[in-house]
Amino acid sequence: MPNMLRLTLTAITVALLAAPISSMAEEDDVATQEVTAAQGQLPLQALRNFADVFNQIRLSYVEEVDDKTLLENAIRGMLSGLDPHSDYLDASSFEDLQNHTTGEFGGLGIEVGMENGFIKVVTPIDDTPAERAGIQTGDLIIQIDNKPIKGLNLQEAVTLMRGPAGSKIVLTILRSGISAPFEIPLKRDVITVASVRSEVLEPGYGYIRISQFQSRTGQDLKKELNKLKAGRDELRGLVLDLRNNPGGLLQASVQVVNEFINDGLIVYTEGRLPNAYSRFMASAKSPADATPMVVLINGGSASASEIVAGALQDHRRAVIIGTRSFGKGSVQTVLPLSEESAIKLTTARYFTPSGRSIQAQGIEPDIIVERARIEALAAGIEITEADLAGHLGRGDGKESTSVSRKAEKGGREDIAGGDNQLYEALNLLKGMYIMSTPKTAIIETAIQ
Secondary structure, three states, rough: HHHHHHHHHHHHHHHHHHHHHHHHHHOOHHHHHHHHHHHOOHHHHHHHHHHHHHHHHHHHHOOOOHHHOOOOHHHHHHHHHHOOEEEOOOOOOOOOOHHHHHOOOEOOEEEEEEEEOOEEEEEEEEHHHHOOOOOOOOOOEEEEEEEEOOOOHHHHHHHHHOOOOOOOEEEEEEEOOOOEEEEEEEOOOOEEEEEEEEEEEEEEEEEEEEEEEEOHHHHHHHHHHEEEEEOOOOOOOEEEEEEOOOOEEEHHHHHHHOOOOOOOOEEEEEEOOHHHEEEOOOOOOOOOOOOEEEEEOOOOOOOOHHHHHHHHHHOOOOOOEEOOOOOOOOOEEEEEEEOOOEEEEEEEEEEEOOOOEEEOOOOOOEEEEEOOOOOOOOOOOOHHHHHHHOOOOOOOOOOOOOOOOOOOOOOOOHHHHHHHHHHHHHHHHHHHHHHOOHHHHHEEEEEE
């Protein structure tokens, strides 16, 4: 019986391997010839080993496991052994993927990956339980409700973190710079992610934050940009914040870049199959926005974020500030297996317009600014000319008085203390505006 089972499984495996070959033959004759040549070199001993292992698990494992589960685990293991982003999607995983692209899902609001058997936080999503609880990029989750993560795959760990809104969960975190693990209690919530938001930093200087790239991100960006332009003050400069943005839809990143350039290449992809080669060009349907711009990135900026930063950098449309991005420059294609399952397979690599590969390299900022906390030195009593007895007047008949230099809540000093990278971006935009403005206009502004 074991021998018959082994032969049956070998035949099934060979049939599965042969099925894609016939489909590729319809697309490309050259590819068919190459695959057919390789077909005669199938590792038959490895296939026999697979059949033996399958049989031993069915007969000897301490608990009975059905064949469907074993085969799904085999598929999952085959994909996870390729790279960190290829995966098997069961019905639940496929639904989760769709929820991420539409912007609503249940859980804690953390983008995660695997590292050394633990869950690594890629980034907490803005305004979610994870972000409010202080979870940081780079944190390692080693336990969930006192259950060790070691030995679980990514999907199993994510499932443990999911649950009804309002239910409680405790994560045990290992963080760089802190010697011992510590616990963070959280309450699950329905995570609705607004991918784009904007605000005015100072009169004339706007800020747009993209937290991830969803199906509506391009439209939302246009709306927020128009809102800033419709403000009371002329928009002199714009900060586009892509920090801790894990990416999302490729088409959304193309739409974002298209808002800021009129023509030219945005990104291209290369892979093994002919349909993996694609080029995305800017469209000149409407004039691109020409507001001077600074883009903020860091180690949590990945995938679609890197496409945007790389394209704007290559086209010299924006100055990139911050730290090197994550370096996730691969394309994943979702290939359905049935109505309830699919595989997510890495099929290509991204390249910036100048031909730079993003994969495992990332985007290097034009100006490197590490995240730091800035504190003002304790100021003593300041004496100015206006404080001296008998000082000369201004000459215009008005009395000179000492000016208080207290920092106001929400002012530039407050930005510097809370977000030095944003502060440097704002300073750079002001310098760009000054250098691009005629001197007479600068003098008139100063007089006013």
